Amino acid sequence: MTEHIVVVGAGYTGLAAAKLAAKWxxxxxxxxxxxxxxxxxxxxHQLAAGQTLRDLPLADLLRGTRVRLVVDRVTAIDSQIREVQLTDGxxxxxxxxxxxxxxxxxDSVPGVREHAHTVATPGEAERLRADLAHARVVAVVGGGLTGIEAAAELAESLPHLKVVLVAAGGxxxxxxxxxRRYLRTTFDRLGVEVREHSRVTAVDADGLTLADGTRAAADTVVWTAGFRVPDLARDAGFAVDGNGRMVVDQALASVSHPExxxxxxxxxxxxxxxxxxxxxxATGLPTTQRAVRALADRLRGKEPKPFRFAYLNQCVSLGRKHGLVQFVRGDDSPREAxxxxxxxxxxxxxxxxxxxxFERHPTMPAG
Incomplete structure (x- = not known):
């Protein structure tokens, strides 16, 4: 009897996984x-800054494959009977x-949900773009790569805005x-004000409250300080870590539910x-190839190859005209290059x- 593989989520890794499973x-x-x-x-972040992105229908990306697409939201997973529950069936x-x-x-800081924008989904980015049309000062919270890219893009595309990047660390x-020196030079050129070592304790309609009690006024707040995963894996009884991420083995199989x-x-x-x-x-694409290849091997009675993975670089856009490529060691620690x-x-x-x-041709090398 033919097995049925269900893939939930059609982002960078889910779409590739479905196409690879159908092929392999x-x-x-x-x-x-x-x-x-x-x-x-x-x-x-480009969409939020007013740029137009490509329209990429999943049906087009799946054309010519054996993958069946179901457009619906996953509401729960029943791991006992192996069933995915949707809003419609x-x-x-x-x-x-x-x-x-x-x-x-x-939800990590009071007021974020009510008063801040994100660039995590197209709808959120479009709402931010609309709000920026009436803003004079925008505070981007988060000193990681997402915050850096968002601050630079907004400052370059919308030069009438005063952009402030607020980072809990450096x-x-x-x-x-x-x-880091190049980042500072670029932010100085773009006019981005940087407030380092400034932990945000609350967000409201007028800006930010910082841990030292001072205020950072802003008409618009963009929140990039942290991501979390859905609770569906935990609720389904899969083994998860303290952040709710599914704990997997070297073949990316759940350590509690190997199917x-x-x-x-x-x-x-x-x-x-x-x-x-x-x-x-840089992590998800090559490891997805590894996961589906290991699954295909096991379905054929073969033992998967040992897991090996090394990073090469981190790529950061600083607007459309400038960028930064940080070359790293295999463990992701930075080189000076x-x-x-x-x-x-x-x-x-x-x-x-x-x-x-890669999404069109997911068998091509991914790293």
């Missing part, structure tokens, strides 16, 4: 997603690929000293040396375009 196995494959479009999440599965990704953490503190694979941001994967891999396309300026911007754009090319 004989199983029936169903992909469930709550919208009928593929979202280039890494470009949503249910889907039984023999194997499940859990790829529901992550979303902005809106600006780009995971980057090398040379990269389930976890890929992308919603899975907590560690290398054999114990390094937990970060949430990123960086690529900057227009060449780095072109490099980053090629990487981002390459992710869509």
């Amino acid at each position: 196995t004989d199983a029936e494959v169903t992909l469930v997603n709550d919208r009928d479009r593929f979202v280039e999440r890494v470009r949503l 249910t889907l039984a599965y023999d194997r499940l690929i859990y790829a529901l990704g992550s979303h902005a953490d809106l 600006l780009g503190e995971a980057l090398s000293a040379k990269a 389930v694979l976890g890929v992308g941001d919603a899975a907590a994967l560690r290398r054999p040396d114990g390094l937990e891999l970060r949430m990123a396309c 960086v690529l900057t300026g227009r060449l780095a911007a072109r490099y980053k754009e090629a990487i981002v375009r390459g992710t869509v090319l």
Whole structure:
């Protein structure tokens, strides 16, 4: 009897996983997603800044495959009877690929949910764009790469805005000293004010309250300080870590439910040396290939190859004209080597375009 693989989530890893499962196995494959479009999440700060993104219907990306698309929202997973519950019906599965990704953490600080915007979904980015039309001062909270890219994009595209980046730690503190110097130079050129070591304790309609009691006034707040994953894995009884991410083995199978694979941001994967891999396309795409290849091997009675993974770089857009490529060691720690300026911007754009090319042809090398 033909097995039924259900993939939940059609982001970067879910879409690739469904297409690979249809190509590398004989199983029936169903992909469930709550919208009928593929979202280039890494470009949503561009959408917020007023730019137009490509329209990428999932039906087009799935054309010529054996994948059946179901546009609906997953409401629960019953791991006992192996069933995915949707707003409109249910889907039984023999194997499940859990790829529901992550979303902005809106509940870690009072007022964020009520008063802040994010760039985590197209709808949120479009609401931010509309709000920015009436703003004079925008505060971007979060000193990680998402906050850095958002602040630079807004400052370059909307020069009438005063952009303030508020970071709990240092600006780009995971980057090398040379990269941090370039960031500061670029932000100075763009007019972005940086407030480091400033932890936000509340957000309201007039801006931010900081841990030292001072205020940072803003007409609009963009929240990029942290992401969380859906509670569906925990609620289903799958083993999860303290952040709710599915705990998986070296083949990305759930350690509690081996018929389930976890890929992308919603899975907590560690290398054999114990390094937990970060949430990123640079992690998700190659490890998704690894996961589905291991599944295909096991369905054929073969033992999967040992897991190996190493990082190469981190690519940061700083508007459309400038960029930063931080070269890293295999464990993601920064080297001093960086690529900057227009060449780095072109490099980053090629990487981002390459992710869509990968979704069209997910057997191509991903890292």
